[in-house]
Amino acid sequence: MSDAMDPVKLMKQQVGKAAADRVKSGSIVGLGTGSTTAFAIQFLGDRIKSGELTDIKGVPTSFQASVLAKQYGIPLTTLDEVERIHIGIDGADEVDPAKNLIKGGGAAHTREKVVDSLAEEFIVVVDQSKIVDALGSTFPVPVEVLPMAIAPVMRALEKLGGKTDLRMGVNKDGPVITDQGNMVIDTKFESIANPPELEAILNNIPGVLENGIFVNVTDLVLIGEIKDGQPIVREM
Numbered sequence: 140m141s142d143a144m145d146p147v148k149l150m151k152q153q154v155g156k157a158a159a160d161r162v163k164s165g166s167i168v169g170l171g172t173g174s175t176t177a178f179a180i181q182f183l184g185d186r187i188k189s190g191e192l193t194d195i196k197g198v199p200t201s202f203q204a205s206v207l208a209k210q211y212g213i214p215l216t217t218l219d220e221v222e223r224i225h226i227g228i229d230g231a232d233e234v235d236p237a238k239n240l241i242k243g244g245g246a247a248h249t250r251e252k253v254v255d256s257l258a259e260e261f262i263v264v265v266d267q268s269k270i271v272d273a274l275g276s277t278f279p280v281p282v283e284v285l286p287m288a289i290a291p292v293m294r295a296l297e298k299l300g301g302k303t304d305l306r307m308g309v310n311k312d313g314p315v316i317t318d319q320g321n322m323v324i325d326t327k328f329e330s331i332a333n334p335p336e337l338e339a340i341l342n343n344i345p346g347v348l349e350n351g352i353f354v355n356v357t358d359l360v361l362i363g364e365i366k367d368g369q370p371i372v373r374e375m
């Protein structure tokens with residue numbers, strides 16, 4: 140099967156476009172991280188290039204997002220320069236029926252939580268494989284930790300019933316280093332009965348910067364699906 144026919148890629152492309160189409164001229168846009176949001180950034184760039192969309196500024200959630208924004212001609216700004224973010228677009232690793240999320244598959248969840256939670260309208264873009272009945276079903280919770288606190292934080296996470304794994308680099312020896320110079324402990328819980336409670340407990344461990352549970356942030360989820368062989372977008 141050629142790359143262009145890959146159904147997962149088609150679903151990601153379709154939701155990325157649907158999200159980019161919702162952005163209006165004059166908007167400050169939160170630019171998320173990951174392969175699905177990358178399509179949204181690309182389509183936003185296309186709309187700017189064609190002149191259909193004017194006066195757009197992006198607030199990137201990661202180094203990857205700023206590189207892509209520059210590549211596709213989206214002017215960037217920072218939270219020092221702007222007081223509001225009109226619309227945010229970001230991916231997720233899991234979405235539950237209450238629109239709670241697990242994020243951080245790209246180790247960008249700390250900046251993502253800052254930017255996404257400031258957005259007046261926050262849109263999540265995912266393919267259908269990310270929809271779960273309960274958070275923690277398939278994906279561990281990424282926990283960003285100061286390097287000097289790795290050992291005590293791992294012990295604290297294990298005490299809470301988590302199975303911990305220091306995230307390792309791909310094509311790089313040693314651990315993943317975040318955009319802030321920290322490390323990520325992927326923590327798999329058997330089940331997450333109360334996402335807001337676990338989010339607060341994890342962030343209360345000394346040495347933890349942020350974890351990948353996002354609650355009460357999402358306004359709209361755009362879900363890419365394949366129906367009768369064609370990619371479609373469902374709203375939740």
Ligand SMILES: O=C(CO)[C@H](O)[C@H](O)COP(=O)(O)O
Pocket residue numbers: 171172173174175176229230231232241242243244245246247248251
């Ligand atoms: O949270 C993230 C990065 O930290 C991503 O948004 C999440 O991992 C989804 O990525 P993708 O769209 O590539 O599946």
